[in-house]
Amino acid sequence: MACxxxxxxxxxxxxxxxxxxxxxxxxxxxxxxxxxxxxxxxQRGKKVRVVGAGFSPSDIACSPEVMISMLQLNKVLKVRWIRRLQR
Incomplete structure (x- = not known):
């Protein structure tokens, strides 16, 4: 696994x-x-929580199992102007 x-x-x-x-x-x-x-x-049956910058004043991002930081995934990959969707 690369990551x-x-x-x-x-x-x-x-x-x-x-x-x-x-x-x-x-x-x-x-x-x-x-x-x-x-x-x-x-594959391991683990629950996942995603976290950004951690600015939530609650424990919503906290997880005892798997956490994924999205800090390095900070770019728009594609914009579909016809459907007005962003990816």
């Missing part, structure tokens, strides 16, 4: 009011790595 889990990560929201230590924490760099991580979690 390996970061070990011993403690995720904390911006206000430091919530924190968690997921079993697996991934930071995929592209769509292929993201798909690998999702497949990894599916």
């Amino acid at each position: 390996s889990s970061l070990k011993g990560v403690t995720f904390e929201n911006w206000s430091k009011t919530f924190a968690c230590k997921p079993e697996y924490f991934f930071e995929p760099k592209n769509q292929d790595e993201l798909l690998e991580v999702l497949d990894f979690a599916r």
Whole structure:
């Protein structure tokens, strides 16, 4: 697997009011790595939570199982002007 889990990560929201230590924490760099991580979690029956910058004032992003940071997936890949869809 190209995207390996970061070990011993403690995720904390911006206000430091919530924190968690997921079993697996991934930071995929592209769509292929993201798909690998999702497949990894599916094969193991793990629940996945996705996190951005951590600005939520709640624990909604926290998970004891699999967390995926979207910080490196920050580009628009394609825009379909006819349907007005963004990917």
